[in-house]
Amino acid sequence: MKRFALGIALCTALLIFLGSVVPALAANDKITIGVSIRSLSEERWARERDMMAEKAKELGVDIIFTDANNDEFVQNSQIENLIARGVDVIIIIARNSDTAAAAVEMASSEGIPTIAYDVAIYHPDAIYVSFDSVRVGAEMARAIVERVPTGRYFWLGGSPTDDNAYLVRQGHFQVLQPLIDSGAIELIGEQWCDAWSPEQALKHTENALTAHGNRIDAIIASNDGTAGGAIQALAEQGLAGLVAVSGQDADLVACQRIAEGTQTVTIFKDVRLLVEAGMQAAVELARGQRPSGVNGKYVNEAKGIEQDAIYVDVIPVTQENLYEVIVKSGFHRLEDVYRNVPRDQWPTD
DSSP states (O other): OOOOOEEEOTTTOOEEESSSOOOOOOTTSOOEEEEEESOTTSHHHHHHHHHHHHHHHHHTOEEEEEEOTTOHHHHHHHHHHHHHTTOSEEEEEOSOTTHHHHHHHHHHHTTOOEEEESSOOSSTTEEEEEEOHHHHHHHHHHHHHHHOSSEEEEEEOOOTTOHHHHHHHHHHHHHHHHHHHHTSEEEEEEEOOGGGOHHHHHHHHHHHHHHTTTOOOEEEESSHHHHHHHHHHHHHTTOTTTSEEOOOSOOHHHHHHHHHTSOOOEEEOOHHHHHHHHHHHHHHHHTTOOOTTOOEEEEETTTTEEEEEEEEOOEEEOTTTHIIIIITTTSSOHHHHTTTSOGGGSOOO
């Protein structure tokens, strides 16, 4: 449906119409949601695409997906195409938090509201729907420190173009910095992984092991993909399971590694709840309403951005609570999570 430009006011995100006042979508009007995904090659985003499609059926709305294949400029071009197709709201999983701001500006100029889904976008008109990434980072680091309170640490970051990577790092160092300052932890290296690349994580970890004669006690990897790359490098040296490694997202392969003992922790961000929050907010925005789930603010002082945010809770997962949190909640199946563990060691109720 063609509509006049609307903006989301800074701080309050109250929807207002610019120029002539135009009625919001009627209750019986069919809503079309556009979803711009940075890359479907990542397990997590492919899974959430399917969840969003299911939720769209449940809500009785149409949904269109695009896959930018980790190209930020292709992503903006695809968003421009979604705008031309007349979608009512756009959910963006950004490849680049800066570049995607131009896409939000394009959408706003056409009266189309946007949601920055789990990756912040540096534009005041995008409502942020995510997990608290600073807390995610802190929980990851805390779990590793509990396992390895002193020793030699190597840090692996996510994509340097993804604001989440910096927020996660902030959480990491809230926990690590006091221990680094006290001398309990020696930080032997730091590397970023473009596009959260497991391949880059593998190479960085191989280089760190070579440079330090395999003397690494813990690796703070910023997600399950980079954790997988690090663990592959450790396995090549016979160190998998001997070096503590963090991650986040509760990808199936990460949960399998936790069951096997090669990954120490993942952060369970129940994306079912995130999909629910994002899709509900999208429908409300399409109808000209302020999302009812708003429960916080996203603030980036360096960019001068403050946005309404919807934050979903997170849970650190280790071997101790893997079955309870992941399997019993129905997120992954018992036989999938523990497939590489002898059956007589599988947990039971």
